[in-house]
Amino acid sequence: MAGGRGATAGGARLALVLAVVLALAGAAPAAGDPTGADGRPTVTETIREAGTPGETTAAETATGTADQSSDGAVEIETEGFDPDYDPAAVLDRVERLRGLSARQGITLHEYEPPADETYDARDSFGAIRPAGAKALQLYSNASTERRTPLGYTVERQAAVHIYLLNDSALAAHDVSQQAVLAHEFVHALQFQHGLLSPSRAGLRSEFPRWTTDARLVTTALVEGDAMWVTEQYLRRYGRGDYSVAEYNRTLTRAAWTHSVAGTPYYYGYAYYERTGGAPAERTGAIRDPPGSTAELLHPGERVASAPTPPVPELPESAEFPRTHTDTVGELVVRHALRLNGLSFGRAAAAADGWAADRMSYYAGPGAAGPATHWETVWASPSEAREFAAAWRAMLAANGADGTGEYDADGTGEYDADGTGENGVETLSVPASDQAPGMHYAIERDGATVRITAAERADTVERLAEAVAQGAASEAGSADEVDSDGEVRPGGGANATATLSCPPRP
Numbered sequence: 001m002a003g004g005r006g007a008t009a010g011g012a013r014l015a016l017v018l019a020v021v022l023a024l025a026g027a028a029p030a031a032g033d034p035t036g037a038d039g040r041p042t043v044t045e046t047i048r049e050a051g052t053p054g055e056t057t058a059a060e061t062a063t064g065t066a067d068q069s070s071d072g073a074v075e076i077e078t079e080g081f082d083p084d085y086d087p088a089a090v091l092d093r094v095e096r097l098r099g100l101s102a103r104q105g106i107t108l109h110e111y112e113p114p115a116d117e118t119y120d121a122r123d124s125f126g127a128i129r130p131a132g133a134k135a136l137q138l139y140s141n142a143s144t145e146r147r148t149p150l151g152y153t154v155e156r157q158a159a160v161h162i163y164l165l166n167d168s169a170l171a172a173h174d175v176s177q178q179a180v181l182a183h184e185f186v187h188a189l190q191f192q193h194g195l196l197s198p199s200r201a202g203l204r205s206e207f208p209r210w211t212t213d214a215r216l217v218t219t220a221l222v223e224g225d226a227m228w229v230t231e232q233y234l235r236r237y238g239r240g241d242y243s244v245a246e247y248n249r250t251l252t253r254a255a256w257t258h259s260v261a262g263t264p265y266y267y268g269y270a271y272y273e274r275t276g277g278a279p280a281e282r283t284g285a286i287r288d289p290p291g292s293t294a295e296l297l298h299p300g301e302r303v304a305s306a307p308t309p310p311v312p313e314l315p316e317s318a319e320f321p322r323t324h325t326d327t328v329g330e331l332v333v334r335h336a337l338r339l340n341g342l343s344f345g346r347a348a349a350a351a352d353g354w355a356a357d358r359m360s361y362y363a364g365p366g367a368a369g370p371a372t373h374w375e376t377v378w379a380s381p382s383e384a385r386e387f388a389a390a391w392r393a394m395l396a397a398n399g400a401d402g403t404g405e406y407d408a409d410g411t412g413e414y415d416a417d418g419t420g421e422n423g424v425e426t427l428s429v430p431a432s433d434q435a436p437g438m439h440y441a442i443e444r445d446g447a448t449v450r451i452t453a454a455e456r457a458d459t460v461e462r463l464a465e466a467v468a469q470g471a472a473s474e475a476g477s478a479d480e481v482d483s484d485g486e487v488r489p490g491g492g493a494n495a496t497a498t499l500s501c502p503p504r505p
Helices: 058-063 087-098 130-135 167-171 177-192 212-237 253-275 279-287 293-297 330-339 344-351 381-397 457-474
Strands: 076-079 106-111 151-156 159-165 322-326 354-363 370-378 438-445 448-454 494-501
Touching: 076 087, 087 177, 087 212, 106 177, 130 354, 130 370, 130 438, 130 448, 151 177, 159 167, 159 177, 167 177, 177 212, 212 253, 212 279, 212 293, 212 330, 253 279, 253 293, 253 330, 293 330, 330 344, 330 354, 330 381, 344 381, 370 381, 370 457, 381 438, 381 448, 438 457, 448 457
Parallel strands: 076 106, 106 159
Antiparallel strands: 151 159, 322 354, 354 370, 370 448, 438 448, 438 494
């Protein structure tokens, strides 16, 4: 989401929080509720997409020079406030740093911060729904500070509007309004040059499926572009405290949506740092983005890729209607591990080697409740083993324990009875006030790791069995092709573990 960190109720210095309204569809607020207390939009109000490469929007055609002054400069209108700096001078500097010129006028607005308060953030982000958040050990009922965007940009009726938190509120965080405006002017230029548009078509057309992973890629490129210009601006002209590195942070689990939403700012900037920060190169990356967050995180490296796993075909008797599918991606895997106590280094190493994944959501029959089946594909069996071991370590850090002996035979798998043969371990812990208990069935099949999760152990068992029956019915046939035209990857030696994970206290 091109939203990200915002001001919190506390007085501690924060990273510069800037936003274009490029929200992930269905995302939980990264910096507040979908609308402010007075009805103003926040960073999750509207989806703003990158335009089709090379395409000039109708809005640009109709109004591209409508707001130019007699000397050819565009007009900057301030509505309801009088800044103590020259917005036109800020725009001129940003235009030169970004290598793009404004094509029409821009209207600036100022808004007040909301009242200090805490709230229970929605456990949804991108295409991750609450059942998926539970499976990823992200879900939480605990309250967190409400985060307010320091600025955001929207395009309405062919006109660009920039909203800025008032100067006194920004000063409390040692961030100048001029610095926020410099960032938001980059988004205004992106809108006016067709790199962003009000429709979804441009961004979505670059990806076969509009998943959480795809949305994080595009957000990183858009926000990384603005972060790059903002850092150059502040190095040259000062006017505020700023650190790109501060966006590579891990918040509490109660604020997981905000925590994940901040990652594109840092990793988008880092991508340009490694691939080339010239304006034309950044424009090219937005128009022709990497295919996954794995490619975003490892530019210039040989990144494993595999067809997205097919949607499991369940027998009709299973009574598990599928409701949703998503690709989580390497960046979310890495961040989920970090949010649950694994070190930066181990989380990154465990997520490295990601090649593909698909999380399928199901409605359980009767009182069985929702469940997920998550199939991840890795570069090699050893990479799959490393991820599975890290996932189990994360569950153990959350209180999971079992009867089997871990890694008794050096395979990186669970040993159910201490004999050296891989088998099943069962764990069960009660729910807490902040998060439900979760049950997992984990299977490694060569370079593939499958994780079935639900709040009820019998739901996990029934869904995992149904998936296995569906796979068995396809055995002996040629590679299967799913509805996206993707080929099912092969497997290898089986190793299975069934775990039940406790909630975080």
